[in-house]
Amino acid sequence: MAGKQTFGVVAVSLCRRKHTMSTVYRPVKTIAPAKGGGGSTQQVNISKSQRLMADNGLIRQSSCPGSFHLLPVALRSQEKLVRLVDKFMEKAGCQKIQMPILTSENLWNATGRLNECAPELMTVADRHNKRFLLSPTHEEAVCDLINGCQTSYRQLPLRLYQMTDKFRDEKRPRFGLLRARQFLMKDLYTFDTTEENAIRTYDEIVTIYGQLFDSLGLKWMKASGSTGTIGGKQSDEFHLISEVGEDNLIHCNSCNVAFNEELLTNTEHRTVAVGAATMSQSTASSPNPTCIKCGSSDLSSSKSIEIGHAFLLGTKYTQPLKTMYITADNESVLMEMGCYGIGVSRLLAAALEVSSTDKELRWPVSIAPYLLSILPPKGGSKEAKVGDSLFQNFYKVMHELLGNDVIIDDRLDQTVGKRLLDTKKLGIPYVAVFGKSLITDSGTPLIELQDTNNGTVQTLSYREAVNFIYDAKVKSEV
Numbered sequence: 001m002a003g004k005q006t007f008g009v010v011a012v013s014l015c016r017r018k019h020t021m022s023t024v025y026r027p028v029k030t031i032a033p034a035k036g037g038g039g040s041t042q043q044v045n046i047s048k049s050q051r052l053m054a055d056n057g058l059i060r061q062s063s064c065p066g067s068f069h070l071l072p073v074a075l076r077s078q079e080k081l082v083r084l085v086d087k088f089m090e091k092a093g094c095q096k097i098q099m100p101i102l103t104s105e106n107l108w109n110a111t112g113r114l115n116e117c118a119p120e121l122m123t124v125a126d127r128h129n130k131r132f133l134l135s136p137t138h139e140e141a142v143c144d145l146i147n148g149c150q151t152s153y154r155q156l157p158l159r160l161y162q163m164t165d166k167f168r169d170e171k172r173p174r175f176g177l178l179r180a181r182q183f184l185m186k187d188l189y190t191f192d193t194t195e196e197n198a199i200r201t202y203d204e205i206v207t208i209y210g211q212l213f214d215s216l217g218l219k220w221m222k223a224s225g226s227t228g229t230i231g232g233k234q235s236d237e238f239h240l241i242s243e244v245g246e247d248n249l250i251h252c253n254s255c256n257v258a259f260n261e262e263l264l265t266n267t268e269h270r271t272v273a274v275g276a277a278t279m280s281q282s283t284a285s286s287p288n289p290t291c292i293k294c295g296s297s298d299l300s301s302s303k304s305i306e307i308g309h310a311f312l313l314g315t316k317y318t319q320p321l322k323t324m325y326i327t328a329d330n331e332s333v334l335m336e337m338g339c340y341g342i343g344v345s346r347l348l349a350a351a352l353e354v355s356s357t358d359k360e361l362r363w364p365v366s367i368a369p370y371l372l373s374i375l376p377p378k379g380g381s382k383e384a385k386v387g388d389s390l391f392q393n394f395y396k397v398m399h400e401l402l403g404n405d406v407i408i409d410d411r412l413d414q415t416v417g418k419r420l421l422d423t424k425k426l427g428i429p430y431v432a433v434f435g436k437s438l439i440t441d442s443g444t445p446l447i448e449l450q451d452t453n454n455g456t457v458q459t460l461s462y463r464e465a466v467n468f469i470y471d472a473k474v475k476s477e478v
């Protein structure tokens with residue numbers, strides 16, 4: 001009994017300042033998985049990532065369809081992803097700004113997009129009946145910003161980005177954060193003096209995007225895309241292959257290019273996006289679609305989730321909005337523009353969608369909500385008596401190493417096994433279990449180290465366990 005009390009006091013004192021499983025806010029709402037293609041309409045519209053995020057208390061449907069409460073564990077992960085994206089944007093010489101969510105409808109009228117995009121725009125009016133958009137994207141707004149400041153050729157290239165909530169009145173919001181009406185997006189806008197320089201910028205950013213997705217350990221694909229309502233001269237998309245994706249990627253087995261099926265079904269988009277020289281004569285109604293580059297009909301297709309998009313815009317926006325820079329000869333010339341989006345909240349959900357098992361979440365290690373969970377023995381157990389001081393020392397060292405990236409599973413009334421199941425369901429990459437292995441024939445207590453992502457378990461000495469987590473932390477840092 002004495003052991004239990006001692007442990008209880010320690011656990012409570014830790015609760016006050018540390019991350020503990022008993023206090024983290026995870027209201028769980030279980031959604032039954034759809035069974036083999038059947039299930040209710042609600043189940044059909046629910047993706048694996050959405051179900052697992054709700055089951056684990058990470059997100060909660062709000063009063064508005066297609067928008068979600070992000071709860072502490074999910075937000076920790078999203079904030080890590082934001083910091084990661086920041087790191088790659090800084091690497092590419094981009095500067096972070098924050099533009100208002102509201103954009104005047106007048107600006108969108110000037111570029112013709114107010115009508116073109118009308119069905120998907122969410123709009124509001126102020127008390128003077130002036131109308132604004134809850135912006136889905138900021139090409140007009142950023143040009144308006146730049147127009148207010150005289151820009152010299154010396155200031156170009158200019159690369160401005162933000163990460164803010166965007167709004168789209170999806171006709172059919174579904175799959176949780178994968179197709180939401182409100183979502184966190186990283187949008188970068190670039191300005192160059194010439195088309196040649198804009199292409200150089202474009203190639204540089206597309207390369208950085210690849211490096212970012214690589215750093216998450218994701219199997220992504222780049223594909224030529226439709227320029228759609230954003231417009232411009234060239235467009236590349238970044239996708240994760242997934243059955244719940246709403247895009248269809250076509251892969252040419254002959255010349256190895258990938259492109260969005262939209263390029264086959266929309267002649268106008270195809271012409272703008274890839275240029276007449278590389279265009280096939282396929283149309284939507286063609287029974288034998290052919291590659292947009294080599295004309296081969298040896299094509300395969302897969303469903304995918306779009307996670308990023310790059311557009312070489314030329315002067316599509318700078319022309320109507322008169323966004324100019326001053327040359328060395330003191331002339332005003334239109335800027336060449338590019339825009340580059342990453343759906344941050346969608347990328348988070350998409351990474352979970354492609355990495356998780358049917359029953360357990362799996363995170364890219366660098367954005368997992370916690371790197372390590374420590375499971376002390378059940379209160380009052382014989383393991384608790386043996387492992388108490390060892391656990392406390394280990395936690396102290398781990399907290400110094402990882403800060404708040406370590407969480408203690410202090411639900412001491414539950415068995416180690418039960419807590420371990422829950423921790424693995426939540427997908428925390430590493431779990432240090434202070435359980436049966438504490439009691440050994442040699443008298444040296446051992447720690448069970450679980451690697452959730454690859455399913456391995458090692459029984460390690462205290463020193464080995466510390467080194468293991470030290471190495472894991474280094475590997476998780478991008």
Ligand SMILES: [Zn+2]
Pocket residue numbers: 252253254255256257291292293294295296
């Ligand atoms: Zn081809």
